[in-house]
Amino acid sequence: MTLESTAPASAATSATTPQPGPGARYVGRAVQRVEDPRLLSGRGRYLDDITLPGMLHAAFVRSPHAHARIISIDPSEALALDGVVAVYTAKDLEWLGPMVSAGPMREGVVAQSRTPLATAIARHVGDPVAVVLARSPYLAEDGRDLVDVEWEPLPPVLDPLAALEPGTTLVDEALGTNNISHLEQSVGDVEGAFAEADHVTRIRFHSGRSTAAPIECRGVVAEYEDRAGGRYNVHSSTQMPHLLRMLMAPVLEVPEGRLSIKAPDVGGAFGLKCSMFPEDIVIPAVARLAGRPVKWIEDRWEDLAAGVHSKDMHCTMEIAATADGTMTAFRGHFVTDAGAYSSIPFTPLVDSQVAGAYLSSCYGVQNVAYAVDNPLTNKCQIGAVRGVGWVPGQLAREVAIDQLARALGKDPVELRLQNMIGPEVYTTPFGQTYDGGSYTASLEKARDAVDYAAFRERQAEAREEGRYLGVGFSPFVEPTGWATSSAAAGGLPNGFFDTASVTVEPDGSVTVTTGLHSHGQGHETTLAQVTADELGVPMESVRIVFGDTDTSAFGMGTYASRSAVLGFGSIHESAVQVKDRLVRLAAAMLETDHTDIELVDGAANVKGVPGKSVPLQQIALFGYFGGPARPDDVQRDGLTATSGYSPGETYANGCGAAVVEVDVRTGQVRIEQLVAVEDCGVVLNPTIVKGQVAGALANGIGIALLEDLAYEDNGEFVSGSLLHYLYPSTTEVPDLTLHTIETPSTVSVGGVKGVGEAGTISAPAAIVNAVMDALSPFGVVVEKTPMTPEYLRELLRAAESNGSAPAPD
Amino acid sequence: MESRQGTVAVELTVNGEKRVAAAEPRMLLTDFLRHGLGLTGTHVGCEQGVCGACTVLVDGRPARACLTFAVQVEGGCVDTVEGMAEPGALSDVQQAFRAEHGLQCGFCTPGMLASTEALLQENPDPTDDEIREYLSGNVCRCTGYQGIIAAVRRVADERKAASRDA
Numbered sequence: 019m020t021l022e023s024t025a026p027a028s029a030a031t032s033a034t035t036p037q038p039g040p041g042a043r044y045v046g047r048a049v050q051r052v053e054d055p056r057l058l059s060g061r062g063r064y065l066d067d068i069t070l071p072g073m074l075h076a077a078f079v080r081s082p083h084a085h086a087r088i089i090s091i092d093p094s095e096a097l098a099l100d101g102v103v104a105v106y107t108a109k110d111l112e113w114l115g116p117m118v119s120a121g122p123m124r125e126g127v128v129a130q131s132r133t134p135l136a137t138a139i140a141r142h143v144g145d146p147v148a149v150v151l152a153r154s155p156y157l158a159e160d161g162r163d164l165v166d167v168e169w170e171p172l173p174p175v176l177d178p179l180a181a182l183e184p185g186t187t188l189v190d191e192a193l194g195t196n197n198i199s200h201l202e203q204s205v206g207d208v209e210g211a212f213a214e215a216d217h218v219t220r221i222r223f224h225s226g227r228s229t230a231a232p233i234e235c236r237g238v239v240a241e242y243e244d245r246a247g248g249r250y251n252v253h254s255s256t257q258m259p260h261l262l263r264m265l266m267a268p269v270l271e272v273p274e275g276r277l278s279i280k281a282p283d284v285g286g287a288f289g290l291k292c293s294m295f296p297e298d299i300v301i302p303a304v305a306r307l308a309g310r311p312v313k314w315i316e317d318r319w320e321d322l323a324a325g326v327h328s329k330d331m332h333c334t335m336e337i338a339a340t341a342d343g344t345m346t347a348f349r350g351h352f353v354t355d356a357g358a359y360s361s362i363p364f365t366p367l368v369d370s371q372v373a374g375a376y377l378s379s380c381y382g383v384q385n386v387a388y389a390v391d392n393p394l395t396n397k398c399q400i401g402a403v404r405g406v407g408w409v410p411g412q413l414a415r416e417v418a419i420d421q422l423a424r425a426l427g428k429d430p431v432e433l434r435l436q437n438m439i440g441p442e443v444y445t446t447p448f449g450q451t452y453d454g455g456s457y458t459a460s461l462e463k464a465r466d467a468v469d470y471a472a473f474r475e476r477q478a479e480a481r482e483e484g485r486y487l488g489v490g491f492s493p494f495v496e497p498t499g500w501a502t503s504s505a506a507a508g509g510l511p512n513g514f515f516d517t518a519s520v521t522v523e524p525d526g527s528v529t530v531t532t533g534l535h536s537h538g539q540g541h542e543t544t545l546a547q548v549t550a551d552e553l554g555v556p557m558e559s560v561r562i563v564f565g566d567t568d569t570s571a572f573g574m575g576t577y578a579s580r581s582a583v584l585g586f587g588s589i590h591e592s593a594v595q596v597k598d599r600l601v602r603l604a605a606a607m608l609e610t611d612h613t614d615i616e617l618v619d620g621a622a623n624v625k626g627v628p629g630k631s632v633p634l635q636q637i638a639l640f641g642y643f644g645g646p647a648r649p650d651d652v653q654r655d656g657l658t659a660t661s662g663y664s665p666g667e668t669y670a671n672g673c674g675a676a677v678v679e680v681d682v683r684t685g686q687v688r689i690e691q692l693v694a695v696e697d698c699g700v701v702l703n704p705t706i707v708k709g710q711v712a713g714a715l716a717n718g719i720g721i722a723l724l725e726d727l728a729y730e731d732n733g734e735f736v737s738g739s740l741l742h743y744l745y746p747s748t749t750e751v752p753d754l755t756l757h758t759i760e761t762p763s764t765v766s767v768g769g770v771k772g773v774g775e776a777g778t779i780s781a782p783a784a785i786v787n788a789v790m791d792a793l794s795p796f797g798v799v800v801e802k803t804p805m806t807p808e809y810l811r812e813l814l815r816a817a818e819s820n821g822s823a824p825a826p827d
Numbered sequence: 828m829e830s831r832q833g834t835v836a837v838e839l840t841v842n843g844e845k846r847v848a849a850a851e852p853r854m855l856l857t858d859f860l861r862h863g864l865g866l867t868g869t870h871v872g873c874e875q876g877v878c879g880a881c882t883v884l885v886d887g888r889p890a891r892a893c894l895t896f897a898v899q900v901e902g903g904c905v906d907t908v909e910g911m912a913e914p915g916a917l918s919d920v921q922q923a924f925r926a927e928h929g930l931q932c933g934f935c936t937p938g939m940l941a942s943t944e945a946l947l948q949e950n951p952d953p954t955d956d957e958i959r960e961y962l963s964g965n966v967c968r969c970t971g972y973q974g975i976i977a978a979v980r981r982v983a984d985e986r987k988a989a990s991r992d993a
Contacts, residue, residue: 050925051928053933054924054925054930054933055917055925056933057932058908058917058921058924058925058930058933058936059868059908059909059911059912059917059921060868060869060907060908060909060937061868062868062933063867064867064870064934066861066867066871067861067867155858156851156853230968231968232932232968233870233872233932233935233966233968234870234872234932234934235872283933285932285933285934285935286931286932286934286968286969287932288968317874318873318875537932538931538932538933538969540931706928708928708973709931709971709973711971712970712971712972712973712974713968713971714971715971716968716970716971716972717968739873739875739877740873740877740878740966741875741877745878745966745968747962747963747964747965747966747972748958748959748962748963748965748972748975748976749959749963751971751973753955753973754971777971
């Protein structure tokens with residue numbers, strides 16, 4: 019991995035020092051992670067590590083059909099098996115409320131209601147219809163295999179475009195339509211721009227069906243205890259404990275105060291674990307029915323067949339341009355193959371809508387229009403997964419821009435630079451206001467990182483030898499710090515904020531609670547860095563507490579590259595209040611004015627008076643037990659404060675670039691170099707930022723080349739294991755070239771922007787463009803991901819047979 | 828974990844300690860370690876031998892605990908992540924993973940550590956290509972492998988330097 023940073027001087031000087039000097043700030047420094055010793059020594063506590071007394075184990079009976087009527091379910095053989103305790107079907111769960119996917123509060127969106135276990139119709143392979151409880155997981159699976167379900171297979175709806183046609187079979191008859199959301203927006207004079215254009219480029223692109231597939235599958239452990247009038251304790255591998263509680267409580271028919279959600283260490287999530295799933299409801303419900311705790315651990319087939327899928331989108335993208343290459347209009351149509359259910363809470367709009375709403379990206383195009391449709395099909399539901407619909411949207415736009423460049427005979431980098439916005443605050447045609455960014459600088463840095471001019475020479479020489487190299491670029495803008503303002507700007511108007519409590523304990527140590535959750539991002543480290551800086555205390559004295567609805571105020575959870583921004587901001591808002599009290603307490607103790615006090619390294623000093631100082635422990639003790647000598651608000655509130663935070667719109671940006679070689683005999687793509695230039699504003703911890711970018715790039719490689727959740731023409735699901743659904747491994751991810759630029763946000767506390775998804779957004783389009791560039795002598799047009807060897811050979815064979823291929827050696 | 832007929836006692840040495848627990852013949856080594864012996868540091872990612880998260884050392888060689896029956900290891904030696912260092916300490920491999928940010932969520936990590944130990948036993952000074960080849964059976968979804976490869980390189984270099992100094 020090649021690393022290079024362009025960091026602000028204050029951060030850069032301390033970035034390599036393991037321990038800070040007096041007064042040094044933690045933000046910007048590559049401090050080692052607090053969570054690592056636990057995770058490295060096998061002392062992490064993940065969901066399957068939880069065991070409760072008397073616990074039963076659950077296994078789900080699931081549909082083998084894409085679409086089928088349930089004629090009958092006979093559990094008698096299963097129940098006859100020693101060790102099987104119960105079998106429940108939808109009939110046993112009629113007392114539950116419906117699971118409702120309402121989506122954003124706007125016209126054009128249809129709410130969908132479902133039951134956690136299918137009642138009469140199973141709508142996709144893996145749809146759960148019954149659950150078996152037994153005394154061991156082995157016995158539960160034995161019992162599952164003995165439940166006799168009589169099915170009547172129905173014709174499946176598999177083609178999302180056909181599903182939009184009138185008269186098509188309905189996936190959910192109660193809705194009266196397959197299209198659960200149609201939204202469109204147009205700004206400027208799009209029709210006029212296309213009518214007057216010197217050149218129009220139009221592409222179709224099918225972004226393939228992939229998913230997160232974290233190494234830890236999902237899981238739920240639930241108990242119902244006879245306390246407080248009946249209360250559910252649910253352990254869940256979720257990214258968003260409070261939001262999950264809010265979604266689950268009405269289905270379980272309890273007030274939120276009688277449901278607690280605890281999320282332990284979570285073994286990767288990538289958005290997959292920020293939906294509410296049927297199992298989240300079924301497991302607590304059957305724990306109540308059985309009167310015993312129940313554990314369910316998802317297996318890999320269930321994860322792949324019945325979790326959430328992502329990014330399956332049929333895109334049409336058009337660009338209007340003048341003869342000199344000025345892009346004058348963008349027009350896109352984004353159809354998400356939504357699967358059988360509208361995922362809760364984000365719905366398939368998390369893909370299609372964001373592909374459309376951010377279409378203008380880093381380009382100054384003023385005439386922009388999009389339409390999105392979300393037809394239901396008999397496949398797994400589409401939900402939030404890292405990069406969401408930004409990935410297909412980026413693919414559609416950036417592949418089209420390369421095609422425009424080829425059509426105009428212009429250099430693709432120059433064409434992009436010609437049309438890019440400047441670094442200052444900018445409002446897009448759809449009204450998103452970017453908080454400054456390094457749009458052209460990122461592309462130029464990526465261009466230089468691949469040594470572009472030299473590459474073109476190398477490419478020409480290689481072609482002489484019958485080797486096909488290509489380069490592709492993919493500049494992007496990523497909405498981050500998902501909050502009320504950014505959600506509204508993206509056309510998904512719901513409230514998003516977060517809350518942190520900051521407490522200085524009587525001994526001067528600091529406890530922070532938050533509703534955010536960390537599942538690899540390292541919040542125990544970065545949020546402690548932030549807190550330590552805010553209060554002027556050593557990082558080691560700060561503890562970050564999260565993952566339990568009983569121990570923190572309501573928070574929205576971690577997804578959408580939001581936690582650095584929301585965490586920093588909410589901690590800051592609380593910490594300034596506590597700090598103000600500490601300073602006034604110290605002023606009283608040191609008999610000076612509070613404006614003369616500074617908090618540094620766990621002590622209050624009188625500015626300019628060396629030696630006149632009081633340690634935080636003494637201030638805290640005075641704050642708790644100092645009697646009437648303390649300021650009034652300290653007597654009332656102690657040294658704790660809780661504040662929420664919802665930032666203005668903040669957008670990271672950057673550029674991906676890929677250099678590839680395509681073996682035209684096999685269709686195999688080798689990534690020679692993958693570059694990411696990342697600008698996520700002020701960097702909290704450069705090591706963690708680079709780790710996030712590298713991991714996201716690997717996801718992007720998978721999307722571009724490998725990952726494909728495939729259904730046969732009869733709806734059979736054929737990607738149900740990791741032998742079929744291929745991850746990038748050490749041999750598919752090259753040594754990455756990572757650069758950072760820091761353009762501090764003009765709106766967020768600390769100038770921070772999010773970083774979690776950038777690489778996944780940028781890499782696929784860069785790789786597709788590189789492959790198209792490599793194969794340009796063949797006139798090959800790539801129209802989908804993943805670009806498997808089979809697919810590329812199919813394109814090359816077609817090119818060879820129609821004579822557009824160069825003569826073989 | 829409650830099981831059916833045919834249960835036998837399986838005795839083996841885990842992390843240098845003699846252990847015995849009941850297992851039915853079909854019980855996987857993963858479940859035996861995790862739920863029979865309470866050694867939950869070994870993780871399960873796919874149960875098909877693909878992801879490598881469950882990798883442990885059986886008689887010093889890396890093995891997929893999810894493809895191994897507990898009864899197959901009767902009388903043998905198993906080393907898991909819990910035994911890599913003294914309590915409260917980290918081994919050189921673990922420290923290198925921390926220094927190079929070779930982990931994020933930590934779920935694949937115990938398997939990565941086991942494979943790394945095995946690699947460096949077989950090949951104390953691997954090239955980066957050899958590291959990539961050896962670890963290609965351990966999948967990480969978080970890191971993009973950059974920190975992992977750097978960590979293995981670091982341990983190899985440190986051990987080489989230490990043996991030169993010795």
